Amino acid sequence: MRFLSLIFTNLLRHRLRALIGVAGIGFGVAAMLAILAIVTGAIGMFERILSNDSHYLVFERNVSDLFFSSVTTGQVRDIRALTQVESAHPLLFGIVSVPGNPVVTCFGIEADDPRLVRGEWRAGSRDTFGKNDGEVYLGARAAEFLHAKFGEMVGIGRGTFKVGGIFKNENGFEDGGVFLPLKDAQAFFHREGVASVVAVKLRDRSQGAVFKAAIEGAHAGVIALENREFSQSYNSFKILNFTAWAVGVCAFFLGGLGVANTMLLSVFGRIREIAVLRVCGFSERQVAALIFGEAALIAAAGLAVGFSIGLLMLGVMERVPQFNGYVQARVEPLVVAGITVTALVTAVVGAIYPARFAARIQPAEALRYE
């Protein structure tokens, strides 16, 4: 018999208690995985909307959210005039509501926008984009939930538009979004002459610093950030990430209490047995290691169960039509590592008091009343 097999046997002897602990950690893992994968996936989708075959993003300095950012037509023209710039695509964000979907993202773009080039066209063509008045182009998923077909009229917000084309886009937000020519979008959202953000592709990426200095020098009201730099500093991403981790940690806190309760019950139920181990030569440290080992094994089983449940949940959510394709979970190695560490730490912290209690059991007291 080895130390590990004694730990394993102890858990098997109290299956129900062990299962309660495993369930506590498992639900924490599943909740954290689901929340973080969805948030990370959403952030990833938004990043891809912004990066859009570009190196730099230019937007209004000190705005709390890109939806409130204004980059003027004149500033877009100046950006395009810079020698370092190969292409610059302005994008205006807006939110519209349609029956059954209170929040649908609207993209105001120009006809040469890479999204239209990249899209897999289901109906219509990008050649007509912006050429006919009163037309709207739909992502394939948006066409589904709007029950709209090519050439039909569709109500969006306070307006009614003719569907000029439908195209499939890999990005969930874009696939569930509606697209208007930039000028039409500016008029629709009463934001004439401005874009929310400009995606800039440079001729030579190493000229980024020169480009940044040039545009920020000429226009103090805008800021140019590299895509990676933007992702790390954008407040909305930070808030989303922080909230996801905070909710996940709260779920783990409950799981930790479950482990603490399980281990306490386990220790209280075998005070005499632990006393005998001490009599047989187990040190306080070895007894504590036994309890911590049991907690760690519960955490390991909880991780396996939690990851299985979490991945299953994500798979189901990605396929549920009601989510409109907005759930594109992304399970990153860092998230998996973070959840694993959090689960193990939670279990070990939950086992501190039970382990201390077990290590301090006085054999004489425990065995006195045979």
Added chain:
Amino acid sequence: MNDPIQHRGEIIAAARDVWKSYDRGRISVLQDVNLDVRAGEVVALWGASGSGKSTLLHLLGGLDTPDRGALWVCGLDPCHEASRNELRRRHLGFVFQLHNLIPDLTVEENIRVPALAAGRAKADTAARVRTLTEQVGLSHRIGHRVQDLSGGERQRTAICRALMNAPRLLLADEPTGSLDEQTGESIFALLKQLAASEGVAVVLATHERRFAEACDRLVRVRNGKLSEA
């Protein structure tokens, strides 16, 4: 030297002027107790329930500490935390009235527990387990869980566990107390036989005179005091 008794040669455990009370001194259990235990001898602590036999065993085994006095076992002071683990792992074995085996573990796994505490490798201990179980007639039950054993078999398993690390002193607290007469006699005979074959000294706490009288020495415990019979 810190351990004058050890230098006398054959004494492996000793108590000197030991006092012990409970409930903040209100219940006096041992009063001015002195005892020497020599290598290989079987000493009976004989007395009624509550006379202080178990308390003296607990003190010798480092399970409790005296109010006053000194104890030495195999050159170590059982009152010191640092010595206690070493004593229990290398030099002491315990047998209790109730077997105190770990449920759901097999006979073999229970016997191995002290080896686990001492960090001995599984391969090293296999032969020892085999020898002990053969000596006590349990080799056919080695893979059975303890809940499937009879009372006598459980106590024999507990004796094997106590002897696993080849201790020099075995402390047995009413080892026949929960067994029927016939089984009790066989367990007592086994203890004596193992003491002789293993060369281990035994301090046996018992309230049964027939067992006490069959030991090498009989020490009567009455009202917390010892008297050699």
